[in-house]
Amino acid sequence: MKSTAAGLPLSYRLAVASRCLAALFGGYALAAMAGVLLSQWLPLPRADAVQVGMMSSFLFYLGAFIWAFASHSAWRAWLGILLPSLVLGTINGLTYWVARP
Amino acid sequence: MKEGFRQAMAWLHTWAGLIFGWLLFAIFLTGTMSYFKPEITRWSQPEVPVRALDIPLALGKAQDYLQRNAGDAPNWFIQLPDERTPGITVGWRGGDGQRGFIRKTLDAATGAEVPTRETRGGDFFYRFHFQLEMPYPWGRWLATFAALMMLVGLVTGIITHKKIFKEFFTFRPGKGQRLWLDGHNAIGVLVLPFHLMISYSSLVIFMYMVMPAPILAGYDNQDSYFNEVFGGRDLVAASGEKAPMQALPQLYARLLAQAPEAKISWLEIQRPGDRNAQVLFVPDGRERVSVQRGAGWRFNGADGSLAWSARPESVAGIVSGGFYGLHMASFAGPLLRWLYFFFGLAGTAVIGTGLVMWLGKRQVKHARSGTQPFELRLVEVLNIASMSGLILAVAGFFWANRLLPVGLEGRAQWEVNLFFGVWLASLLHALLRPGRRAWGEQLALAALAWTALPLLNGLTTGQGLNHSIPGGDWAMAGFDLTVFGCGLLFAWTAAKMLREPLPTARRTPKAARTPHLEAETN
Structure with missing residues (x-):
């Protein structure tokens, strides 16, 4: 990331801002x-599964942060976070709907 | 972010560290202090006499006092004395809704009210550590997010340093920038397991607040989940029928017959004097690492039968309680507690060296021109105010504790006001003085303020080191000796800052005073 502050193009700054948003909000959603x-x-009692789910979620947040800044472009950063979030969200929605019609 | 994975991670490490470093420094320093929260409170309230520990006696005295002074209150709270807390604290709701909470400190042997100075003591630093004196719940959210950024900083730091173990044995003192980098790496790696544990466990502690989605997906609301996991603790309804309450020492004896190893630190008595009265005993969680939240035994106050006790935990509960316990270290004895304290200081130092390094690397580029761009000056001022300024503010709190008149209206809040006042003053000072001078002057003042605290304590309370050491009062003596030691450390750093000439001052060609807008991102 060698570049001079004055010479940083606006597109680069916007891309960094976009990655930050992807990490912050996309990462939370994931x-x-x-x-x-x-x-x-x-396969645990409900209360335990909830605890394990909450405890593990932060590792996904961490992973999303790393992905958001490691991927080759800001678009890929968003894609790599939102796509799995949507897939998981769909499964969750279906599970929820089946469990509580 | 085109240069490859490690460079991208170094970039993230650098910028996440810079933006959250100032906040994390304060969180780590106050958190480290909180490992000695009872000792700080003890020092802040020197009026509370130390008595031989006798729980049944203390329970009886607390009950007597509450019966006499708060017989009509809907519930009572009792915090029992232990090896680190000499007095009994009793509390009750005194009529005026939420705000009408009354709290008194009692002598553990006589049950007499101790006229202590009004102070938040160690609790101030403890609360600041995770609430940042911000309104609920914003401070907790911000502090938890800062913990996530600490975790990001740690993981990206590990990725950045490929040769992590080789670099661990590299230390190049006297080489300026290299020294800071080596120090940052050595301390960071040496206590890495602690750093990872402490950052991740803070997320687990507040997971119910910051990550409620799994709860809400499986339960109607958060309360039904908490009731299932921890058991309900709602206030029982009063029957309206009077019934004399069992003596608390007797209930305590009954509890010990059931659970001989229980160490009780906290009691809540609901509807005292009513036929529905309930007495909840809460253990202090010191007997093992994993803290069971919601642990306790509840007795019927009128007939003394056991109404409810916490279920044995599941493995998931033990794991999340384990992270809670590891973070809070209530299980730790004196030796391990000191180890925690030094690990916490190491964490603080890793953050501090990182901030200094960010600036130092970039200032080198401007050494020749003698001027530095606005953003570097901003970072410099914030570095000084967030580090040496905070150290001064802590001293300000303790000085206020000893010097503010005991009868002052809103005294506890004035201590806090002075803490923030000193912090703000240090920010102004850092704005007005050149970087190295500001560091040196603030650290010199901090050295004076910290080393003089034992003397101030001796003069104002008569419990100085000449009394506490012969008397074996190690909480008081430990505080005095620790702040004195810290003061010496600040004196040493201040001397280094004030003595060494500015490296840029010698070679400042006047012609080259054009501002270079050059900033390196790593």
């Missing part, structure tokens, strides 16, 4: 959805 998935599918 963590929450992963936590919910674990809490619904782990």
